[in-house]
Amino acid sequence: MRLLSALSSLALLAPAMAAPASDATKTPSLWERALSWRAPRENLCHLPSPPQLCVPDASITVEETARRAYEFYRAFVVDGDPRAMFALIDDVYIQHNPFYQDGPQAIWRLFCAGRSIGSEQNTRWCFDASTNMSYADYGNVDRWKWVDGCVHEHWDQGERLPSPDKCFKLPTN
Numbered sequence: 001m002r003l004l005s006a007l008s009s010l011a012l013l014a015p016a017m018a019a020p021a022s023d024a025t026k027t028p029s030l031w032e033r034a035l036s037w038r039a040p041r042e043n044l045c046h047l048p049s050p051p052q053l054c055v056p057d058a059s060i061t062v063e064e065t066a067r068r069a070y071e072f073y074r075a076f077v078v079d080g081d082p083r084a085m086f087a088l089i090d091d092v093y094i095q096h097n098p099f100y101q102d103g104p105q106a107i108w109r110l111f112c113a114g115r116s117i118g119s120e121q122n123t124r125w126c127f128d129a130s131t132n133m134s135y136a137d138y139g140n141v142d143r144w145k146w147v148d149g150c151v152h153e154h155w156d157q158g159e160r161l162p163s164p165d166k167c168f169k170l171p172t173n
């Protein structure tokens with residue numbers, strides 16, 4: 001969460017610092033590329049609350065939970081997609097962070113603008129089916145507990161990704 005606030009401040013400064021419109025044939029600078037992957041996808045900050053939350057469903061399988069955990073990582077880290085992200089969080093969402101209250105509402109303003117914080121290349125994720133925990137490493141490591149197909153609990157202090165052999169392998173096709 002600390003990284004996220006740093007990024008949000010950076011994003012506020014960005015328009016002033018961005019280079020003037022450049023020749024389209026020129027290779028984008030590192031800074032321009034960094035700005036483009038942080039560009040808002042869908043800004044939902046006009047909404048006071050997440051448009052949709054996850055409804056717990058005890059029939060959701062471990063395989064489906066793993067797939068959702070990957071979707072959640074994509075929405076939270078890579079895509080910056082607040083709609084998809086909150087659709088996977090239940091209405092309890094225990095934070096385990098002294099700076100934020102429990103519940104999805106408490107973090108809505110942090111994520112409503114829809115900003116990517118990394119790419120698949122420079123971040124990692126994992127779902128450990130033996131604990132129903134998923135992880136995202138984007139410089140900071142967050143851990144989430146999945147219950148009945150929804151993100152239910154969160155930790156972000158001193159977390160570490162499990163070893164790769166513990167991480168669920170999603171079917172690829």
Ligand SMILES: *[C@@H]1O[C@H](CO)[C@@H](O)[C@H](O)[C@H]1NC(C)=O
Binds near residue numbers: 060062065148149
């Ligand atoms: C993980 O979730 C599944 C349902 O998706 C449940 O059957 C299983 O008991 C859970 N395992 C743990 C360790 O909580």
